[in-house]
Amino acid sequence: MATATVTETAGPLAAARKRPYVLVFAILAVVTLVELSVYSLGLPRLGTIAILVILATIKASLVVAYYMHLRYEPRWIALIPLGGLALVAVLVAALTSTSAHP
Amino acid sequence: MQIRIGKTEEVIAARIIHDGGTRRMAHPEPAGEEEEEHHGSPWPVIIAVGMGVGYVGIVSASIPMLLVGLVIFAGGAGGWIHQDMQRASSAFYGLATAVESRFPRVSARKLGMWLFLATEIMFFSAIIGSSFTLRLRTGTPGLPTFGGPWATPGQILNVPLTGLNTFILICSSLTMVEALAAIERDDKVKHRIFLLATLLLGITFLSIQAFEYQKLYFGDGLTFTHAPIGSGVNPLYGPTFYAQTGVHGSHVTAGVLALAYVTRKAFKGGFTKENHEAVELVGLYWHFVDVVWIFLFTIVYLI
Numbered sequence: 001m002a003t004a005t006v007t008e009t010a011g012p013l014a015a016a017r018k019r020p021y022v023l024v025f026a027i028l029a030v031v032t033l034v035e036l037s038v039y040s041l042g043l044p045r046l047g048t049i050a051i052l053v054i055l056a057t058i059k060a061s062l063v064v065a066y067y068m069h070l071r072y073e074p075r076w077i078a079l080i081p082l083g084g085l086a087l088v089a090v091l092v093a094a095l096t097s098t099s100a101h102p
Numbered sequence: 103m104q105i106r107i108g109k110t111e112e113v114i115a116a117r118i119i120h121d122g123g124t125r126r127m128a129h130p131e132p133a134g135e136e137e138e139e140h141h142g143s144p145w146p147v148i149i150a151v152g153m154g155v156g157y158v159g160i161v162s163a164s165i166p167m168l169l170v171g172l173v174i175f176a177g178g179a180g181g182w183i184h185q186d187m188q189r190a191s192s193a194f195y196g197l198a199t200a201v202e203s204r205f206p207r208v209s210a211r212k213l214g215m216w217l218f219l220a221t222e223i224m225f226f227s228a229i230i231g232s233s234f235t236l237r238l239r240t241g242t243p244g245l246p247t248f249g250g251p252w253a254t255p256g257q258i259l260n261v262p263l264t265g266l267n268t269f270i271l272i273c274s275s276l277t278m279v280e281a282l283a284a285i286e287r288d289d290k291v292k293h294r295i296f297l298l299a300t301l302l303l304g305i306t307f308l309s310i311q312a313f314e315y316q317k318l319y320f321g322d323g324l325t326f327t328h329a330p331i332g333s334g335v336n337p338l339y340g341p342t343f344y345a346q347t348g349v350h351g352s353h354v355t356a357g358v359l360a361l362a363y364v365t366r367k368a369f370k371g372g373f374t375k376e377n378h379e380a381v382e383l384v385g386l387y388w389h390f391v392d393v394v395w396i397f398l399f400t401i402v403y404l405i
Binding site (some may be wrong): 021022024025029032037049056059063064067068074081085086087092095096 | 235404
């Protein structure tokens with residue numbers, strides 16, 4: 001098989017080593033503790049739901065961006081999960097609509 | 103075949119350098135050279151046949167057919183694992199013909215994994231969405247209910263225990279990504295340690311979930327048809343809880359099996375700095391399972 005080996009430069013790997021995996025882990029752990037605190041504080045229900053959903057979205061975004069490397073992939077790859085999320089938005093809209101008008 | 107080597111290939115090569123890591127890229131064969139590496143395998147087809155037969159067995163309520171499907175599936179999976187264990191895990195970019203493209207390339211298998219994960223997003227949305235609808239109908243004043251309110255957070259479920267389990271899954275995501283980073287640095291010792299740690303953390307998560315299920319089902323009386331006696335909770339709470347966390351648990355189980363495979367291959371020296379794509383793909387799946395749990399933990403346990 002005719003192959004061409006593309007050798008790397010020193011730059012990219014050095015950058016790869018600096019990816020903030022441990023920092024992201026620390027944020028995820030702290031946010032999880034905050035979630036448990038919010039749950040146990042007994043705040044107004046709607047406020048609790050809003051805060052918890054925002055915190056969960058932050059955590060999920062960090063995992064997808066840094067651990068799943070979406071931040072380092074070609075941008076068009078993000079269209080694939082975003083396409084799935086667009087359909088999820090349609091589903092949620094349809095479900096809440098039918099739930100509000102039984 | 104007439105091959106046009108031009109600017110596009112230079113761009114592709116430049117992008118690979120930008121990507122980091124040394125990668126071998128299949129180039130089109132000049133006329134007369136037939137020494138092409140074979141990327142095909144019959145085993146995925148056999149696996150698909152097994153799943154098809156098994157599915158027909160399920161919908162026709164035929165246990166013998168389901169068993170035949172499972173046997174074919176297991177044989178295909180075993181054959182594929184055996185075949186893959188014998189060779190490197192190199193990224194396959196397809197034939198690098200000089201086709202003009204606006205999109206930087208990713209490997210075929212990574213693209214396939216992302217497409218699969220997009221379908222998984224929709225799968226979990228359907229499961230969570232159906233529970234969400236039932237919950238809205240049982241908890242909204244003025245709407246017809248199905249026999250009682252939803253349980254409040256912590257009323258039935260053990261939130262601190264599951265919080266610990268959430269932390270364990272987050273830890274496993276860190277060890278998984280560190281395993282990938284280690285093999286990218288050609289640090290095989292850390293690569294193996296981190297993979298093994300991820301596997302053990304995954305097994306721990308499942309063990310805690312099994313303990314939780316056992317206590318809820320047999321101890322507290324949260325079954326597929328009934329809420330705990332005297333709680334006044336809607337009987338649909340149990341089945342929706344088990345459906346949401348159960349499909350996630352089955353995905354974690356699949357992830358643990360995949361981790362067991364790559365860990366074994368890693369200990370056999372199957373991955374190198376240049377050839378380790380299987381680790382990255384299993385990692386993508388594992389992190390996705392973590393993301394799903396982040397939302398499930400919030401929706402099922404905290405809200």
